[in-house]
Each structure stands twice: as C-alpha cells, then as structure tokens.
C-alpha cells in the first residue's frame with residue numbers, strides 16, 4: 001500500500017486520551033487524515049458520569065465530553081463499535097474484528113483499562129456485572145427495571161468504582177453490601193482515617209461494609225440467576241445482583257509481546273513506546289509520575305487527557321515532553337468531599353506527616369526533605385488545590401509546614417516570594433484539573 005493511502009494519524013480509544021491527542025493534532029495539522037477507532041458505539045463521554053446515568057437516567061447527550069459534531073468539525077473518521085483485533089506494528093497496519101484492515105503512519109494506543117474479573121464459582125451467573133462503561137450502567141439499569149421492588153446487591157471491591165456503583169444503587173433504592181479484601185475501603189486513594197469518614201457516610205446510608213474478606217462463591221439459582229454469595233469465612237450474603245469492582249488493569253491485549261510493557265505500556269517523556277511511530281497514553285500507559293520520580297500507571301482522567309495532548313503534538317511533528325502526572329482524585333460520594341494526591345501513606349520513617357482533625361474533617365500532608373509528596377483532605381477540601389500545586393511545583397515548605405493543614409491556610413500564609421510568584425503565574429493547564437462532571441453547555445444535543 002502506498003504511503004499516501006495510509007491514515008496519517010490513527011487513534012485506538014475514544015476517551016480522554018484519544019480526544020486529547022486528536023485536539024492537539026488538529027491544532028498543528030488541520031488536514032492530515034485522522035481516524036479514531038473504538039469498540040464502544042458512542043461519541044466520547046465522561047466515564048465518571050456512568051453512575052449518574054444509572055441513578056438518575058442521565059442521557060448520553062448530557063454525558064458527552066465534546067460537542068456531537070466534534071468528529072465532523074475536526075475531519076476525523078469515527079470508526080465506532082469496531083474492535084481492533086490485532087496490530088502489525090512493523091507493517092503499520094491493523095485488523096478490525098470485522099475483518100477490515102486499516103493502514104497507518106502514526107498510531108496511538110489509548111485503550112484504557114479493563115476491569116479485573118476473578119475466576120470464582122458462580123462468576124458466570126446471569127446478573128454479575130462490571131461497572132466501567134456506559135453499557136455496564138445500562139445493563140444494571142435494565143436489571144433493576146425488570147426486578148422492581150426489594151433488590152439486594154453485593155459489590156465486590158470497595159475502591160472508587162465500587163463506591164461509585166454503590167452510590168448509584170443506593171439512590172435506586174437497592175440495599176448494598178460491599179465486600180472489600182483489604183482493611184478499609186478506598187485503600188488505594190485514602191489512608192485508614194480518611195476512608196473512615198467515607199465509610200461512616202456509607203453506613204449512614206444503610207450500606208453494609210465487610211472488610212478483610214473476599215467472596216468465595218456466588219450461588220446460582222436453577223435458572224442461572226444470582227442467589228446470594230458465600231464469603232471466604234463461610235458467611236452467607238443475600239444478593240440478587242453482583243457488581244465486580246475489584247480493580248482495573250491496563251488493557252494490554254494489542255501490545256502484548258510487541259511493545260515494552262510492565263504493568264502498563266512503557267512510554268518515554270514524549271509518550272512514545274518502544275516501537276517507532278507508536279505512542280500510548282492514559283490508563284493503558286505507564287508514564288512519568290512526578291511524585292515517585294518513576295513511570296507508573298496513574299489511572300485518572302486529567303492525566304489521560306494531558307498525556308494525550310503531548311502525544312498529539314509529537315505525532316504531528318512537534319517536540320513536546322510530558323511533565324508528569326500523579327494519582328490525584330477528587331470525589332464526592334454520599335456527600336463527603338475528598339481529595340487525595342500523590343502518596344497517601346508515608347512509605348518509611350524518613351517522611352514527615354502533618355495532620356489536622358476536626359468534626360468530620362481530616363487533613364493530612366506528607367513531606368520528605370521539605371517537599372510535599374502527598375495529601376489527603378476529607379470534609380474540608382477548599383485549600384487542597386494550593387497544596388497540590390505546591391507539591392507539583394516542588395516548592396520547599398519547611399518554613400510553614402504546620403500552616404498547610406490549618407483552618408485559615410491560604411495563599412497569604414505562604415512566604416511573600418512564593419505567593420507573589422504564584423499570583424503572577426496563572427496555574428498551569430494540567431494543575432488540578434477536576435474531571436468533567438458537568439459537560440459544557442454547548443455539548444447539549446438538540447432533541
């Protein structure tokens with residue numbers, strides 16, 4: 001195939017990473033051919049909003065990440081509802097499951113993550129769901145509409161996705177039991193004390209939480225439906241549906257054996273993989289983490305978008321370097337405001353921890369050699385953005401570290417040379433971008 005027949009920019013994955021890349025490409029190259037392939041049949045939507053789809057029926061039109069005519073306006077061929085089966089990296093082509101082949105000059109893998117579903121007896125029962133895609137939310141919605149009345153759900157895993165699913169189910173009138181293998185819920189993004197505030201709100205909403213245990217078996221009725229479950233200690237749990245939310249792992253199926261991978265696809269600071277002309281970003285990639293000073297998987301929306309923008313610039317001939325991201329979460333489940341970023345627990349005694357506690361309030365900052373390496377704010381998150389930026393910009397805070405968690409902390413608490421510089425320089429684009437909970441007005445589609 002002649003080089004000119006090849007799609008100039010081919011993107012696999014139509015979500016935060018893929019859209020970031022497409023936008024950055026079009027800022028530099030208005031005409032080069034571009035296609036986005038996705039096995040989901042929808043235009044890009046905000047994944048965190050699938051919970052709102054489930055609990056209040058929020059329609060796709062009000063979940064869209066970009067205007068409905070985004071693809072047309074940007075001259076992007078949208079190949080949706082089609083799965084890429086195989087990529088020939090050296091031959092610069094790929095095969096779709098439908099049998100069609102596409103040839104490309106530059107390729108981006110923004111394939112995200114895939115939910116981990118452990119093998120367990122009864123795991124193939126009819127009403128066992130995952131909760132990472134709009135179609136998952138639709139499937140659970142269909143189940144609830146069919147089984148009106150008293151429904152009980154078992155949510156396996158008390159991480160961000162499990163708690164997000166729980167909130168939606170509770171608001172639909174479902175009695176939920178969360179079973180979490182570790183000692184506390186949200187353990188990858190919160191320490192024990194921060195998580196206790198969230199757990200209290202869950203219990204007040206009549207959610208049962210069982211920690212330190214896992215599910216050994218899902219019982220199936222003769223018709224194949226879920227009929228309760230049994231825990232590893234033999235306890236029985238009543239349930240009519242199960243949501244498996246024990247985690248998400250980078251979706252490496254296209255890369256395996258052909259690209260350098262660790263937990264995710266390894267990329268350099270240009271977000272380039274080990275194969276020429278092939279890039280990766282978002283939840284599938286292991287990119288630079290500025291807190292840990294190494295490449296890590298940091299599966300949050302803003303990192304995927306910013307990483308995608310770096311890819312796009314490089315695909316279009318620019319020279320952009322990713323400054324690094326870190327795990328950063330801003331949540332409000334069951335009315336509790338929580339922000340965490342970087343390390344949530346000190347890895348050893350060489351770290352210092354500053355804590356302030358109040359009624360329903362918990363603020364913790366972790367420091368090493370005068371620099372912030374992590375934060376957990378629950379209840380009162382107002383100043384967490386300033387702390388995050390001090391961490392990101394590697395500002396020494398030794399002189400005022402106790403102030404960081406005080407009630408009246410603000411820019412004015414910082415030494416003059418720091419707050420003056422901060423007022424002069426507007427926060428960088430990637431600093432503390434809260435995920436798109438509400439799409440912009442212009443995204444709303446005509447009926």
Ligand SMILES: Cc1cc2nc3c(=O)[nH]c(=O)nc-3n(C[C@H](O)[C@H](O)[C@H](O)COP(=O)(O)OP(=O)(O)OC[C@H]3O[C@@H](n4cnc5c(N)ncnc54)[C@H](O)[C@@H]3O)c2cc1C
Nearest residue numbers: 013015016017038039047048084111112282283299300301
């Ligand atoms: C319920 C839930 C709540 C969340 N809440 C938050 C939050 O509050 N804040 C936050 O920052 N982050 C949140 N996240 C995480 C955030 O959604 C992800 O970090 C972000 O979506 C990653 O974007 P991405 O572009 O890397 O990949 P994804 O959004 O995972 O998209 C990848 C796309 O690629 C497609 N794809 C993969 N392989 C193929 C193939 N072979 N062929 C065709 N298409 C393929 C997938 O189907 C998918 O559409 C949440 C996630 C979930 C599930």
